[in-house]
Amino acid sequence: MDLLARVAATISKAGLLVPHETVIVGVSGGPDSLCLLDCLQRLDYRPVVAHLDHQLRADSWDDAEFVMGVARDYGLPMVIERRSVPRGDGEGSLEERARQVRYEFLARVAQERRCRAVAVGHTGDDQAETVLMHLLRGAGTTGLRGMLPLTPLDRLVRTQESVGRALVRPLLEITRQETEAYCASVGLKPRLDPSNRDPAFFRNRLRHELLPALTAYNPEIKDVLRRMAEVMAGEADVVAACVESIWPDVVRPAGESGLALLVGPLGAQSIGVQRAVLREVVSRLRPDIRDVGFEAVERMRGLLGVEGAPLRQTVVGGLEALRTPDLLVISVPGKPITLPEYPQVTRDVARAWRVPSAVRLACGWRLTAETQTLTPGRRRSLGRGDGGRLAAFDADRIEGGLRLRPPRPGDRIGVLGMQGSANVADLLASQHIPRPARARWPVVTAGDEVIWVAGLRMAHRPRLRGTSRRALVLRLLPPLKDR
Amino acid sequence: MDLLARVAATISKAGLLVPHETVIVGVSGGPDSLCLLDCLQRLDYRPVVAHLDHQLRADSWDDAEFVMGVARDYGLPMVIERRSVPRGDGEGSLEERARQVRYEFLARVAQERRCRAVAVGHTGDDQAETVLMHLLRGAGTTGLRGMLPLTPLDRLVRTQESVGRALVRPLLEITRQETEAYCASVGLKPRLDPSNRDPAFFRNRLRHELLPALTAYNPEIKDVLRRMAEVMAGEADVVAACVESIWPDVVRPAGESGLALLVGPLGAQSIGVQRAVLREVVSRLRPDIRDVGFEAVERMRGLLGVEGAPLRQTVVGGLEALRTPDLLVISVPGKPITLPEYPQVTRDVARAWRVPSAVRLACGWRLTAETQTLTPGRRRSLGRGDGGRLAAFDADRIEGGLRLRPPRPGDRIGVLGMQGSANVADLLASQHIPRPARARWPVVTAGDEVIWVAGLRMAHRPRLRGTSRRALVLRLLPPLKDR
Numbered sequence: 013m014d015l016l017a018r019v020a021a022t023i024s025k026a027g028l029l030v031p032h033e034t035v036i037v038g039v040s041g042g043p044d045s046l047c048l049l050d051c052l053q054r055l056d057y058r059p060v061v062a063h064l065d066h067q068l069r070a071d072s073w074d075d076a077e078f079v080m081g082v083a084r085d086y087g088l089p090m091v092i093e094r095r096s097v098p099r100g101d102g103e104g105s106l107e108e109r110a111r112q113v114r115y116e117f118l119a120r121v122a123q124e125r126r127c128r129a130v131a132v133g134h135t136g137d138d139q140a141e142t143v144l145m146h147l148l149r150g151a152g153t154t155g156l157r158g159m160l161p162l163t164p165l166d167r168l169v170r171t172q173e174s175v176g177r178a179l180v181r182p183l184l185e186i187t188r189q190e191t192e193a194y195c196a197s198v199g200l201k202p203r204l205d206p207s208n209r210d211p212a213f214f215r216n217r218l219r220h221e222l223l224p225a226l227t228a229y230n231p232e233i234k235d236v237l238r239r240m241a242e243v244m245a246g247e248a249d250v251v252a253a254c255v256e257s258i259w260p261d262v263v264r265p266a267g268e269s270g271l272a273l274l275v276g277p278l279g280a281q282s283i284g285v286q287r288a289v290l291r292e293v294v295s296r297l298r299p300d301i302r303d304v305g306f307e308a309v310e311r312m313r314g315l316l317g318v319e320g321a322p323l324r325q326t327v328v329g330g331l332e333a334l335r336t337p338d339l340l341v342i343s344v345p346g347k348p349i350t351l352p353e354y355p356q357v358t359r360d361v362a363r364a365w366r367v368p369s370a371v372r373l374a375c376g377w378r379l380t381a382e383t384q385t386l387t388p389g390r391r392r393s394l395g396r397g398d399g400g401r402l403a404a405f406d407a408d409r410i411e412g413g414l415r416l417r418p419p420r421p422g423d424r425i426g427v428l429g430m431q432g433s434a435n436v437a438d439l440l441a442s443q444h445i446p447r448p449a450r451a452r453w454p455v456v457t458a459g460d461e462v463i464w465v466a467g468l469r470m471a472h473r474p475r476l477r478g479t480s481r482r483a484l485v486l487r488l489l490p491p492l493k494d495r
Numbered sequence: 496m497d498l499l500a501r502v503a504a505t506i507s508k509a510g511l512l513v514p515h516e517t518v519i520v521g522v523s524g525g526p527d528s529l530c531l532l533d534c535l536q537r538l539d540y541r542p543v544v545a546h547l548d549h550q551l552r553a554d555s556w557d558d559a560e561f562v563m564g565v566a567r568d569y570g571l572p573m574v575i576e577r578r579s580v581p582r583g584d585g586e587g588s589l590e591e592r593a594r595q596v597r598y599e600f601l602a603r604v605a606q607e608r609r610c611r612a613v614a615v616g617h618t619g620d621d622q623a624e625t626v627l628m629h630l631l632r633g634a635g636t637t638g639l640r641g642m643l644p645l646t647p648l649d650r651l652v653r654t655q656e657s658v659g660r661a662l663v664r665p666l667l668e669i670t671r672q673e674t675e676a677y678c679a680s681v682g683l684k685p686r687l688d689p690s691n692r693d694p695a696f697f698r699n700r701l702r703h704e705l706l707p708a709l710t711a712y713n714p715e716i717k718d719v720l721r722r723m724a725e726v727m728a729g730e731a732d733v734v735a736a737c738v739e740s741i742w743p744d745v746v747r748p749a750g751e752s753g754l755a756l757l758v759g760p761l762g763a764q765s766i767g768v769q770r771a772v773l774r775e776v777v778s779r780l781r782p783d784i785r786d787v788g789f790e791a792v793e794r795m796r797g798l799l800g801v802e803g804a805p806l807r808q809t810v811v812g813g814l815e816a817l818r819t820p821d822l823l824v825i826s827v828p829g830k831p832i833t834l835p836e837y838p839q840v841t842r843d844v845a846r847a848w849r850v851p852s853a854v855r856l857a858c859g860w861r862l863t864a865e866t867q868t869l870t871p872g873r874r875r876s877l878g879r880g881d882g883g884r885l886a887a888f889d890a891d892r893i894e895g896g897l898r899l900r901p902p903r904p905g906d907r908i909g910v911l912g913m914q915g916s917a918n919v920a921d922l923l924a925s926q927h928i929p930r931p932a933r934a935r936w937p938v939v940t941a942g943d944e945v946i947w948v949a950g951l952r953m954a955h956r957p958r959l960r961g962t963s964r965r966a967l968v969l970r971l972l973p974p975l976k977d978r
Binding site: 233 | 728729
């Protein structure tokens with residue numbers, strides 16, 4: 013099968029382009045991108061030539077002029093730009109930053125031309141080099157699966173223009189040598205970028221030193237690496253499907269930018285599933301992190317096994333991990349988190365709180381209030397309400413309107429059966445409740461008096477007595493189980 | 496944490512040994528195995544020293560004598576044997592054959608001493624080398640996950656003694672250098688096997704040439720490779736769980752040593768799942784194949800997409816693949832296969848076949864026979880029985896006892912509505928029925944006459960006429976759907 017037919021097969025098999033689609037083509041002027049351009053043109057797509065001059069070399073503008081000439085020869089629209097690569101401030105190598113700038117440019121051109129797809133000339137050789145590079149650097153499986161024939165552009169670059177657009181790689185099953193032979197056969201004379209030989213670039217050392225050395229161990233090494241990427245990509249799909257199917261059993265939302273892992277159910281899964289779920293959690297909270305490292309995942313996994321007092325630490329990508337008795341909460345720092353296993357006030361309920369009624373708390377918790385006329389039997393059953401999930405007061409001793417709110421600094425409660433009063437903040441801290449949960453703990457006041465720290469302690473003064481005629485009954489109800 | 500504590504941790508984490516267990520220890524005399532022996536002894540297990548002299552070197556018996564001395568010094572029981580490695584007859588390298596002989600020996604010693612476990616001194620360095628070796632050779636994922644801390648011995652060697660026994664590797668998280676330092680610190684003077692330097696062995700070239708070269712790209716390369724093995728092992732578990740859960744939806748048994756893949760349901764799964772199911776099918780039929788290569792799996796996967804006439808070919812490990820319209824049957828050649836989508840006779844039914852009755856065929860198919868007294872309405876409805884799933888005959892023209900059997904050479908049938916007779920074998924072949932299904936196709940005879948090639952053609956002579964008073968009705972019933 014000739015090269016053109018193979019490229020067409022890749023495009024159709026992976027569903028890269030629709031017939032006659034207008035597509036932005038990143039053209040450097042080298043054999044890969046020229047081969048790609050010529051193929052797309054012959055296969056009756058509508059290429060738009062895009063070239064970015066990074067100004068990394070003194071003569072780089074010559075490449076731009078060469079590409080302009082090519083686009084003119086083909087009679088194709090073109091977008092040529094000069095843009096320097098921002099200086100590194102500790103964020104990745106020069107290669108990485110140049111790549112970022114290039115994708116931003118391509119995404120912007122795609123938006124301007126209203127195109128869905130951007131095509132680039134990555135070959136099977138690039139694939140082998142990518143896999144080897146990830147392998148040497150110790151990337152996770154995401155790295156080992158190499159480049160995919162189709163990648164959402166917003167996974168590669170975080171700009172508005174990239175959303176909903178795709179990067180496609182129609183030459184992923186073609187070798188670099190084949191693109192060179194193809195160019196020669198159709199009379200194209202590509203420019204060779206001298207920086208492709210610069211051993212300062214890690215990739216060039218792989219290409220020109222390590223890969224040739226590895227052929228001494230296996231002459232088919234490039235095929236082996238490409239195949240590995242294919243196997244990994246396939247397995248990644250299996251793992252992703254598995255994670256999706258168990259997700260509702262092991263993860264709960266926890267506020268604006270947080271996810272709570274259920275320690276018990278997740279711990280019952282296999283190690284591989286635990287790792288995959290943790291990677292998915294990180295990638296949902298920090299979609300810009302391209303590959304979550306093994307050590308980072310293992311550190312988080314280690315937190316699943318920790319027991320005892322709440323534990324808070326920073327994990328990968330600046331995310332915060334909070335371990336409570338039943339949960340491991342991963343969240344973006346500074347964003348409020350909600351902990352499904354603790355009752356949490358979402359808003360201050362004052363005048364709106366009538367009796368009887370039920371107030372919704374976060375994550376399915378509820379707090380109800382009602383008044384009951386007391387009979388001896390009822391009094392006995394309410395007598396057991398000791399400030400836990402049920403609190404009963406002498407309704408005639410409740411002074412002022414009821415209010416439900418989070419604790420405030422200086423809040424004190426005269427605890428039932430005890431002399432004097434306790435500081436509410438100390439009381440919450442002494443129960444080993446994690447700090448974010450303490451900050452939004454439901455506190456019920458009547459007038460100026462704290463009468464209930466929900467689920468924990470009720471006030472002494474308005475307590476139910478033998479002589480009480482009516483009771484105010486407050487109840488804290490946990491979320492209904494989903495299954 | 497010192498080495499002894501780390502070994503203890505590996506043993507307990509992976510559940511390798513129970514306290515005080517008697518365990519066969521393969522001792523070569525090198526630093527790894529001496530370190531292992533000393534650790535197991537100090538951790539209060541009961542080691543039995545086992546050493547096999549392969550006679551691969553002239554001075555190899557010196558190693559054996561050295562190991563004997565060590566065992567004596569520790570006061571431990573020992574088993575020392577000489578055995579030459581069989582000459583290669585195309586089955587693997589010298590290393591591979593030596594390994595095989597060694598595991599056979601260890602399994603046998605374990606049986607003689609009634610031990611469950613055999614411990615060997617594979618270190619983290621061996622793990623890194625193994626992963627790199629599989630990687631270079633292009634092994635499947637099974638290879639990339641490297642050595643596991645615990646492997647059923649019968650996965651490594653096919654002898655009766657290996658069944659139910661385990662190979663354990665307590666040093667998998669220790670480096671080779673650490674075992675050397677440990678030996679020095681406890682006053683052990685290991686022997687260094689000169690063949691560990693012989694560049695004729697692939698592994699030695701990796702150890703002494705390639706791995707040092709790779710440290711120029713990443714000084715932590717060994718850790719990277721070890722970690723990769725861990726990730727792969729975890730993912731392999733996820734994939735295995737996924738395969739297990741969909742197995743009943745995509746695979747059916749097909750005789751003694753065959754498995755039938757349901758082309759439709761399997762094709763609807765992701766590529767990764769398809770690959771994993773195919774690998775599992777091969778490994779159930781040929782448990783001795785340690786690693787099914789990528790190309791072999793892809794070739795089988797290619798057969799899922801093939802349409803048209805039945806197709807038969809040899810796939811990995813000499814297994815046969817047979818593609819029928821709805822199935823891909825993989826089987827051990829020479830063993831009878833049963834194809835769930837075709838009716839298949841399991842036994843010859845002659846005298847036992849009474850009317851009315853139902854006879855079970857393979858895979859849930861059934862064949863029923865009954866006699867009906869004819870009314871005009873019933874005659875009309877039976878008239879549609881054209882030799883397909885329903886065949887109706889004039890019961891009074893059936894001569895001799897009914898019999899159900901596979902076709903025999905020379906069988907002929909006088910086909911309803913046609914002149915002369917047809918050869919049954921030709922008739923089956925002309926229907927594109929795969930050969931194994933033809934061989935066991937249900938044929939009904941009465942006396943010497945073939946009256947029905949079930950589901951296909953009925954005989955002309957005993958056909959139902961307007962004057963018939965009683966009908967013999969035969970029905971071929973497909974398996975009930977399971978869902």
